[in-house]
Amino acid sequence: MLSPADMLIIGAAALLFFGPDQLPKVAKRAGQVMRDVQNTSQSFIREMERAADEAERAPAHTTPPESSAPPPAPPPPPAAETPPKPEAANYEI
Secondary structure (H helix, E strand, O other), X not given: OOOHHHHHHHHHHHHHHHHHHHHHHHHHHHHHHHHHHHHHHHHHHHHXXXXXXXXXXXXXXXXXXXXXXXXXXXXXXXXXXXXOOOOOOOOOO
């Protein structure tokens, strides 16, 4: 938050920078921009609250329809591991 002294310094700097003719126009435009930002943020908050309320009213989880097909058979157990056979050495000289 700005203290009154800080606001006075900012006001004097704005008066020197923009001049007495342009300062009211700049202040009005700044107020319009702030109002637009506030309206947009309020609209966003309302939309988020509406979506949250809608999500609360919707069913939490829908179950898939039951299938009449039997479940798939489990895979066969792995075969016992055997040590690898040594390969014949085929070296060319």
